[in-house]
Amino acid sequence: AQTVTQSQPEMSVQEAETVTLSCTYDTSESDYYLFWYKQPPSRQMILVIRQEAYKQQNATENRFSVNFQKAAKSFSLKISDSQLGDAAMYFCAYRSGGGATNKLIFGTGTLLAVQP
């Protein structure tokens, strides 16, 4: 069975600085997708970024980028130029490829605080 581990329950960053959130996963599959979701205090789950396992290039979305290390089964999220609005719970998630279902397996989350 696949598992997702986020070893940092809480992180803090100064406004305008860069922070990296860690995520590791365990799988025997070769075809899968990885995601980072943001959950602000409103509780809404917002997709931040996704990575296809077959792509070697790291995904980037504006100030958000990932460091995808397939062999090490690591998928960290880097937030550059942190803003107060980035304060939220961040979840790493895994989804098998193959298209049979869209089941997501989530990590336990990292609560990010942004200090002004």
Added chain:
Amino acid sequence: NAGVTQTPKFQVLKTGQSMTLQCAQDMNHEYMSWYRQDPGMGLRLIHYSVGAGITDQGEVPNGYNVSRSTTEDFPLRLLSAAPSQTSVYFCASALMGASTDTQYFGPGTRLTVL
């Protein structure tokens, strides 16, 4: 286009009561699912459906029932609520297929069972 909607937003039940959490989407998504979120445990899959008339169990299905009579609706039923079911519940939907796998989440329902 309302996306994924959930009702109610908040609910308090007494042990043994039953209720249905409603979920609807207007994006014609084949895939719908229910997750529960508990502190320190992330989101865990309860039940999911890959189309009308098709449902299956997720990681934590006990105490919950689902049905999928239409593409749009995917209600979650608690037949006899227990304090262990106190949680925040999220419904999500997505198109099937590897190239369009973004899941859209509803706003959540906070359920308290006394």
